[in-house]
Amino acid sequence: MNQEKTGEIIRFFRTKSNLTQNQLAERISVSNKTVSKWECGKGCPDISLLTRLAEIFGTDVDTLLSGKIEKNENEKGNMKKLRFYVCKDCGNIITSTSDAVINCCGNRLEALTPQKADENQQLNITDIGGEWFISSDHEMTKEHYISFAAYISDNTVMMFRQYPEWNLQITLPMFRTGRIMWYCTKCGLFYQNIHK
Template sequence: MDCVKIGKLIAKLRKEKNLTQRNIADALGIQNKTVSKWECGLGCPDLSLWPELSAILGVDMKQMMEGEITSNKPDSGNIDKVRFYVCPSCGNILVSTASASIFCCGRKLERILPTDAITAPKITVEEMDMDYFVTFDHPMTKEHYLSFVAYVKSDRIFLNRLYPEQNPSCRFPITTGGKLYVYCIKHGLVTCQKINEELSKSNDEELGS
């Protein structure tokens, strides 16, 4: 470990959090002068202190131990590049609009990549008041269910969380031209056809009946 680099980073992060060396020391149950030594590059934190220290400073422990925080590229503002993450431990759903380091339950999450659209469930779309009412043909058992549905359009993401043994349906404000994402715990993430195309298809079927 490069104690000088790590010490400078600890000092920088501490000041960003508006914390004093004593605040850090009290939280870790160590002497104030120990934190001062770290920041002067005269030693590194004991391995047992790293998890709590990284939590206090709000950074990834691995990067802090390297003495350098890697910045992501600036968000381009193109929400079509949205990325979804699902924690395998707790099922938490997280979203980013650009490259990001996402952590949950102590582990780094990998972006979920869309799979073959052939596995997408059959969709029925209706207009209801000012919303799209979307229904999915899915068993929704505890072993096989849709975890979330997201509708991405322009500068907005409408995210609906679904649960096993729940009716597989959701509502989104009517905004044509968006992209619908569906995540099944068994088949993964799929990108469905544009919701307005499905709506047009449904309307045509109704007119033809």
């Protein structure tokens, strides 16, 4: 931990939050001189205070420790570049349209890498009069199942949560073109392109 960088980031977040040193000190039960000392790079907060500081500032502990904010380029809004993250502990599904630092259940999540489905893995897609009916013979046990499927085009995302011991069956409006993606709890993220 670099004391000067951590101090600068604390000052940045404190002023961004419209807090005085005294107000911040009161919230975390330290003196305003202690906050001043941190901001001048002459000391660092005790490890026990970092979580509370991160909550107050709406950031994470890693940002406070590193002393820098990683800014993303402006994302261009193309949903085809959507990234998926799945928490192995709770099953939470998170998406982002550009690089992001995602944490869940105390774990840093990595973006899933989609694999093109081979012929045996592909979902069954049937035209039923202006709609697509999507189904699969994939195993759907509590230990091995498809937890979600998503239809993605350049400006649309439709997500369908799936549950163990239920058959995967989805009906969606027929679009000209797009991609269907699904996540298997054992095998990972797959995709197949669909066309009218």
